[in-house]
Amino acid sequence: MTRQINESRTSKLVPYGYTKIQFLFSQKESSTSTKKLEINNNFKVRYLSDSANSLEESTAQQNSSAETTTTSHVSSVKDKNIETISSSLDNASYNPIIIAPNNEEEAFQKKLVFLMEGENYVSGEISASEEFVENAMDKFGNLTVMNWIMSFYEQNFSKPAVLIGLLHMISHFKYEAVKPAGPIMALGLLSHKSFSVREFAIKSFENWNDKASLNYLKNLHYENVALQKYVNEVIYDIEYE
Amino acid sequence: MGFFVRKIMRSSSEKSLAGWEKDDLRNITSDIATNEFRSSNSKLSVWYIDSLEDLDKAALAIAMSGQRIEDFKLIAIESKDIEDNFSIDNSPGITIVTDLIEIHRDICSITHCSLDVLLSAYKTAIDDQKCFRYKTKQIKDIVRGALDNNRIDISSANDKLSEELSALKLT
Numbered sequence: 001m002t003r004q005i006n007e008s009r010t011s012k013l014v015p016y017g018y019t020k021i022q023f024l025f026s027q028k029e030s031s032t033s034t035k036k037l038e039i040n041n042n043f044k045v046r047y048l049s050d051s052a053n054s055l056e057e058s059t060a061q062q063n064s065s066a067e068t069t070t071t072s073h074v075s076s077v078k079d080k081n082i083e084t085i086s087s088s089l090d091n092a093s094y095n096p097i098i099i100a101p102n103n104e105e106e107a108f109q110k111k112l113v114f115l116m117e118g119e120n121y122v123s124g125e126i127s128a129s130e131e132f133v134e135n136a137m138d139k140f141g142n143l144t145v146m147n148w149i150m151s152f153y154e155q156n157f158s159k160p161a162v163l164i165g166l167l168h169m170i171s172h173f174k175y176e177a178v179k180p181a182g183p184i185m186a187l188g189l190l191s192h193k194s195f196s197v198r199e200f201a202i203k204s205f206e207n208w209n210d211k212a213s214l215n216y217l218k219n220l221h222y223e224n225v226a227l228q229k230y231v232n233e234v235i236y237d238i239e240y241e
Numbered sequence: 242m243g244f245f246v247r248k249i250m251r252s253s254s255e256k257s258l259a260g261w262e263k264d265d266l267r268n269i270t271s272d273i274a275t276n277e278f279r280s281s282n283s284k285l286s287v288w289y290i291d292s293l294e295d296l297d298k299a300a301l302a303i304a305m306s307g308q309r310i311e312d313f314k315l316i317a318i319e320s321k322d323i324e325d326n327f328s329i330d331n332s333p334g335i336t337i338v339t340d341l342i343e344i345h346r347d348i349c350s351i352t353h354c355s356l357d358v359l360l361s362a363y364k365t366a367i368d369d370q371k372c373f374r375y376k377t378k379q380i381k382d383i384v385r386g387a388l389d390n391n392r393i394d395i396s397s398a399n400d401k402l403s404e405e406l407s408a409l410k411l412t
Contacts, residue, residue: 124311
């Protein structure tokens, strides 16, 4: 019988960020042990089962359905027996926490996190997660979907990579379609401790390009010269577009 | 002096490279290579310009190769740094600006080892302040000019871009 061994490699080689690669090995392959040794000898290895357990423990305290969600997510990956490689979007790991109170929202959040994990957000290109959210909005309505996203956002407020992915997504919808939740989320992130998140929150207002956001932007003050310059440029562009 | 121009995929790449010692690039995060040098058939797509005065040309070509108009950062690498180490193909580029298709080049025969050369060229360009941000408004102005001169084949654009271009044409 095949027993799955889940391994996760986390390399913190540099101060600017790190990459996480998850391998799912099967013991029936004779070369697995050698591969495992090679990886253990060259990188810091963190066992996914450990982190999954701790994740389950922490979420179980908050909501009993959360444990089921997290466990089923991990199980579904195990079942596929695939090699998953995910690169960080920013200077943070990509382990969104999913706590969903109903089936539709749960399914939405699970699919969203699955898409976001593999996403490479590139300027000028439409992401798969954005298309997914757009379809969900058509099906369930903007307000419902934005409420689900807001809940996802609250749960992942300490994860810059997730937040940047969310901002990238919602800032490409029309301001009218995502308000009030979209701008409120961006507003909340204008003071996030991550520089990249703050920068992307400003970019969200730049993308929306809506005069309604001038009131927020004009009342911002950053000690950081580059960020304040960016805000001023965005204000100018929105005012004179 | 000519330049090869490429879009920067992650702003964090520029920040990481700017703060890293050139003689220690071997130890920089692998995220830069995996994000910035996504080669296909060992080739990397770039746009050639004769001088930095022509940077808007490359910006226009790149903007019109995407799915929507959005701000981006470009990096301009001195072509000599690349030509000394790689063969270059004059392959047609994917852009809907018809007269810019021919400024596209492919950097060929990229290997795992030669990624070092590309990384080093990126580092040099960043140190020489050859990263340029194009804001959405700036790109729209450039695109508007190209539309006025009938240089853009709107019929080849995807739905979203086509919609944006049609709206721009009216303004």
